Amino acid sequence: xxxxxxxxxxxxxxxxxxxxxxxxxxxxxxxxxxxxxxxxxxxxxxxxxxxxxxxxxxxxxxxxxxxxxxxxxxxxxxxxxxxxxxxxxxxxxxxxxxxxxxxxxxxxxxxxxxxxxxxxxxxxxxxxxxxxxxxxxxxxxxxxxxxxxxxxxxxxxxxxxxxxxxxxxxxxxxxxxxxxxxxxxxxxxxxxxxxxxxxxxxxxxxxxxxxxxxxxxxxxxxxxxxxxxxxxxxxxxxxxxxxxxxxxxxxxxxxxxxxxxxxxxxxxxxxxxxxxxxxxxxxxxxxxxxxxxxxxxxxxxxxxxxxxxxxxxxxxxxxxxxxxxxxxxxxxxxxxxxxxxxxxxxxxxxxxxxxxxxxxxxxxxxxxxxxxxxxxxxxxxxxxxxxxxxxxxxxxxxxxxxxxxxxxxxxxxxxxxxxxxxxxxxxxxxxxxxxxxxxxxxxxxxxxxxxxxxxxxxxxxxxxxxxxxxxxxxxxxxxxxxxxxxxxxxxxxxxxxxxxx
Numbered sequence: 001x002x003x004x005x006x007x008x009x010x011x012x013x014x015x016x017x018x019x020x021x022x023x024x025x026x027x028x029x030x031x032x033x034x035x036x037x038x039x040x041x042x043x044x045x046x047x048x049x050x051x052x053x054x055x056x057x058x059x060x061x062x063x064x065x066x067x068x069x070x071x072x073x074x075x076x077x078x079x080x081x082x083x084x085x086x087x088x089x090x091x092x093x094x095x096x097x098x099x100x101x102x103x104x105x106x107x108x109x110x111x112x113x114x115x116x117x118x119x120x121x122x123x124x125x126x127x128x129x130x131x132x133x134x135x136x137x138x139x140x141x142x143x144x145x146x147x148x149x150x151x152x153x154x155x156x157x158x159x160x161x162x163x164x165x166x167x168x169x170x171x172x173x174x175x176x177x178x179x180x181x182x183x184x185x186x187x188x189x190x191x192x193x194x195x196x197x198x199x200x201x202x203x204x205x206x207x208x209x210x211x212x213x214x215x216x217x218x219x220x221x222x223x224x225x226x227x228x229x230x231x232x233x234x235x236x237x238x239x240x241x242x243x244x245x246x247x248x249x250x251x252x253x254x255x256x257x258x259x260x261x262x263x264x265x266x267x268x269x270x271x272x273x274x275x276x277x278x279x280x281x282x283x284x285x286x287x288x289x290x291x292x293x294x295x296x297x298x299x300x301x302x303x304x305x306x307x308x309x310x311x312x313x314x315x316x317x318x319x320x321x322x323x324x325x326x327x328x329x330x331x332x333x334x335x336x337x338x339x340x341x342x343x344x345x346x347x348x349x350x351x352x353x354x355x356x357x358x359x360x361x362x363x364x365x366x367x368x369x370x371x372x373x374x375x376x377x378x379x380x381x382x383x384x385x386x387x388x389x390x391x392x393x394x395x396x397x398x399x400x401x402x403x404x405x406x407x408x409x410x411x412x413x414x415x416x417x418x419x420x421x422x423x424x425x426x427x428x429x430x431x432x433x434x435x436x437x438x439x440x441x442x443x444x445x446x447x448x449x450x451x452x453x454x455x456x457x458x459x460x461x462x463x464x465x466x467x468x469x470x471x472x473x474x475x476x477x478x479x480x481x482x483x484x485x486x487x488x489x490x491x492x493x494x495x496x497x498x499x500x501x
Contacts, residue, residue, distance in 0.1 A: 106125070107123050107124065107126070108125075109122070110124060110140070110143055112162065120157065120160070122141065122157075123140045124137050124145065125137065125139075134148060134149055134150060135148065139155065142158075142159060143155060144156050144157075152165055152166060153166050154462065163461065163463075165462055165464050165465070166465045167467065169466075169468050169495060170483075171209075171495050172468070172492050172493070173205070173209075173210030173494075173495070174210075174491070175210060175212075176203055176210055177199055177201060178197070178199050179197050179198045180489040180490075180491060181475065181487035181488060181493060182223075183196045183475065183476045184487040184493060185227040185228050186483075186485055187232035187480075188231070188232040189232050189480075190207055190480035190481060192204055192206065192228070192249060193207045193478075193493070194216075195487055195493065196224070197223075197491070198222060200221075200222060201217075202215070202223045202226055204216065204249055204252070207495075215252060216237070216247050216254070217252075218245055218247075218254045219237065220241035220243075221239055223237050223239045224239060224264060224265060225268050228249075229274040230274055233249050233250060234246060234247065234248060234274070235248075235249055236268055236277055237268075238279055240264035242263055242264060242265060242281065243257055244277070256291060258294060260287060260296045261283055261285065262281075262283040263281045263283035264281065265279050266281060267310045267343075267394075269312040269340075271333070271334050271338065272333060273334065274291065275331075275333035276289060276297065276333055277289050277291060280307030284303045285301065285303070286307055286310060286342055288300055288332070288335070290331040290332075292331070297331060298329075300352055301357075303342065303344055303348070305346035305348070306344065306345035307344055307345075308391065308392060308393050308394065309342070309343035309392065309393060309405075310395075311397055311403075312338055312397075313339050313341070313400070314337060314338060315337050315400055316418070318418055319401060321339065321354075322353045322358025324356045324357060332355065336355045337355075339351050339353065339354065339417070340352045340353075341397065342395070343406075344392055345391045345392075347387050347390060347392065348386070348388075348392070349385075349387075349392050349395065349413070351384040351417055384415075384417050385420070386413070388405070388411060389407055391408040392405050392408075393433055394406050394434060396438060396444070398414070402415070403415050403416075404439070404444055406434025406436075407433070408433045409431055410432055410434060412427040412446060414427070430452070432450035432452070433473075435448060435474065435476070436474065438478070440479055442459060443456040443458055445477050445479070447475070449473040450471060451469035451474060451488075452469075452474070453477065454466065455498075466484065468492075469486070469488045472489040473488065474486050475488065475489070482498040483495060483496065484496040
């Protein structure tokens, strides 16, 4: 579409060179590496009937790609280029992330897939282990090992302006759940974590070591979403039983149960300090709840399609949130000047004024965006309604007017509520579904159904790739200061330490 930057990502692959005798360096350094050469080897993920599960008909996914570079005279942004070490991982099984005892030399193959150009091939070679326990790795012509330590390796390809740092988990928690972990969150103080699993359980655990603290029992079926209140002492959860529950993290008691939805609850958001909460459901409605009286204060939206993701954010003063048709209840606390963003299964992304229940708007005309076309409709305000390429799975606010949303076919849309005529940019790394988006510092963190999880920051000229998930979907990401937690279909919670941010 006119004026829209669609960013596709160059892909690097790392492939183990196979020897008949001793294992290579990369065999020990990288666990279950996978060479992805053709984009048509796609993962086709479809949303299951449970509203949260995904099934893969093929474990191979398309290689991510990135656009050819920044426009002349414009400062290159990190989204312009990305280096991907596809399915390569720094093995967290070693005490320090990288193997500390490694005597054999070894080699790993590299390949770069620029869109519309021949694939570039190269290799990484380990010359041995230094006295400090760090492998001495060199790259073949066309590739550069910028930095390597016991937890990360930074590789670039100058010709294609692609660079990424690959980070191994600082620690991995394997005893919290026995099956896929679908959601997690970290308390505001960083001391506790909460997670839900397809084994039917929801648990609170120590964020430092994964030690189990509480088991929250009360939902009839699977728990789709869970999060801490700002206090860090109370948990909000939503399940396939169409119930919303509030729990005490201190004694695991359920203190409040909300009923009113007719379908499973897929996502929640907390308003301000937590007097009110918002839920999105498979029944197509988004509801505002009063926690003190266990009552529904109103249906914010009735979409007629599953609401997969919700987000609440403070609105910039340039955004027209409209006026409520009737006086808001005195039980509504902190809803004024707040926007509600809905990621819908019917490919629509819509933004409302939380208190007014009216669509958030700019200042001239209505634009409804259908893929690559914008239709003008007569009206007095610019209503935010964007229709993407596929179902929207998740969404988040980056600021008082910028937002981010991810689709089932792998697109990440950055949009401006004030100018909905076209996206600010569209980032596309692969065809795997975007499962989680989180605002982080001056950028964001995203995870996808092919196991990729990456961090984009405005002040960095490279992307940080969080390794470890292999081909398993990373369903959710949570942060506390410089620590990042992920949950995955393999049943593991991984904690990463960002020491250089």
